[in-house]
Amino acid sequence: MDYDPMVMDDAEALGPVVKISQADSVRVKYELSNADLSFANSLRRVMLAEIPTIAIDLVEIEENSSVLADEFISHRLGLIPLNAEGIDSLLYARDCDCDGCCEHCSVRLTLHAKCTGEENMHVFARDLVPTGDRINQVLGTPIVSDAEGLGPLILKLRPGQEIKLECIAKKGIAKEHAKWAPSAAIGFEYDPHNKLRHTDYWYESDPKAEWPPSEYAAWEEPPQEGEPFDYDAVPNRFYFNVESAGALPPDVIVSEGIKVIQQKLAGLIHELAEEGGDGMNGDYNGPRSPEYGTGADGFGGYTTPFGNAGNQSSWGGAGGTTPYGTTPYGAGQSSWS
Amino acid sequence: MPRAKAKKEEPVEAGSDVDMEEAPTSHQPENTDDMSVDQDDNDEEEGFEEDEEDEEDDVQRVRLLPGSTPTAASFEFLNEGHTLGNALRYIIMKNPDVEFCAYAIPHPSEAKMNVRIQTFEGTTAIQALQKGLQDLQELCDIVTDKFIDARERYAATTSS
Structure with missing residues (x-):
């Protein structure tokens, strides 16, 4: 990725890291760090349901x-x-x-x-x-x-x-x-100390005493006593436990999973390139993206939610796509007339 | 019966509703003959597979929704879900030229996923989408490399 590393966290700029903690013929346990929850979850979902x-x-x-x-x-x-x-x-x-x-x-x-x-x-x-x-x-x-x-x-x-x-x-x-399904089960876990509070533990009197610590609890720093809640924190380390059903070895499930994501992406890239980025159907009556005036899409102005005439461009004076210009409400200055 | 026949010759638009009269013929699995009665519950699956094939052959899987402008567009993906949507949203949002990106699955019983992209001046939403897809591929490449590295290192440490 060629993004400016300055906009990223230092750790993230290093790129994803994979650490294997256990591997045999039926399971592989590994940690994926410096990746986003969305990517880790995509990998989990793909390994679970989309490997042929x-x-x-x-x-x-x-x-x-x-x-x-x-x-x-x-x-x-x-x-x-x-x-x-x-x-x-x-x-x-x-x-x-x-x-x-x-x-x-x-x-x-x-x-x-x-x-x-x-x-x-x-x-x-x-x-x-x-x-x-x-x-x-x-x-x-x-x-x-x-x-x-x-x-x-x-x-x-x-x-x-x-x-x-x-x-x-x-x-x-x-x-x-x-x-x-190639996998019998896929363990997926992050934040063993629940510092991010993505989980709400049910308890009788004390969740710490009643819930056993995760096997990965020792891998991460436990929270300090009275530590304030960091609401900016995001999960960063993901613990996978891929257990094979036998059809494919566990490490192959992981690499095949990534391959399936890539094939998905390649198919979409190919299709976007093929249609030249213009995928509009003239007679399409399905859902619509939010409207603001009539832009270059050639759509009649009568369909806008506020009924402004079709002869005004949303580009004139509306400030283009500033945060306020692209909302469905704030198209032209004369939207309400 | 002759009426039904005449109807059949008309080209049926893909995806349009099938007339009730035609339902018996068109809904039968084509290869009924060589399947015995003692088959698995596959009649439905076969039908499903054929539908999907048609979709993949004829229908474009990415569509620009109307009402979009160059820098602010919504896309509709067919047969995609959270697996692609969330990762794509994240990677597009990483692009500094992108002002806003979000995805939604408008209804759980429709296999559709919508992505909204708004960019700053200088790039277009379609370019941002293409870049997002490519970046996600690169991320996959890197994770594959790292995983293979880790596997080899693990094998080396356990065998020695």
């Missing part, structure tokens, strides 16, 4: 003599985490040229189990077998992370019962359905 992953979306049941209903099993299958490595090269089914689904936009999995023994049989995610061509050898494989190598339990079969089905897994985002 793959999940079972269609189920064709051939045989189901289990006690569970078809749609119940379909729902359970949808929620099984599938490996999303290489999801970038998978197309959204809606963007694919094929009719329905093909290997470029979906992964097929089959499940066939019959209980032939004397005891009840457990059907696990590992029994879901990817079939047909795939973009790579791991995309769409059920995640199995337990020690026994079984994966999530799908259903149980009594002796003689059988389940046979075919699933089609598609690419999607958690904004559409939570089954596409």
